[in-house]
Amino acid sequence: MAKESMKAREVKRKRLVEKYAAKREELKKAGDSVGLQKLPRNSSKVRMRNRCNLTGRPRGYMRDFGVSRVTFREMVLFGLIPGLTKSSW
Template sequence: MAKKSKVIKELKRQELVVKYAAKRRELKAAGDWMALQKLPRDSSATRQHNRCSLTGRPRGYLGQFRVSRIVFRELAHKGHIPGVTKSSW
């Protein structure tokens, strides 16, 4: 499990991106790069990092299910993800 502080920091970053999205779009269209630099750094969408919604793990993230590969495997074995079965050949 990831540190709570990292998970909370990422959530705050997501809120900033949503809050400043329209403002950033306007400044980019106008070409006002100096005003764009004065906005908070974390308001840029490129600074976001995908994390598992259950454990907060930053690596091995499966975007379709919004969880890490480890959690995905556990949920699939328990049958909590519809349409996913363990393969065997």
């Protein structure tokens, strides 16, 4: 599991991106690079990292389900995701 501080940092980034999205868009259309530089760095969408909603794991993230591959496999094994089963051959 990821440290709680890393999860909190991502939540903070997400809030900043939402807060400054409209202003950032206006500055981009106007071509005002100086104005863009004055905004907080973490308000840029590029700085966000996809993390598992349950564990906070940053790697092996599955966008369709919002969890990491490890958590996804466990959920499938326990039948928590309808319509999916672990295949074996």
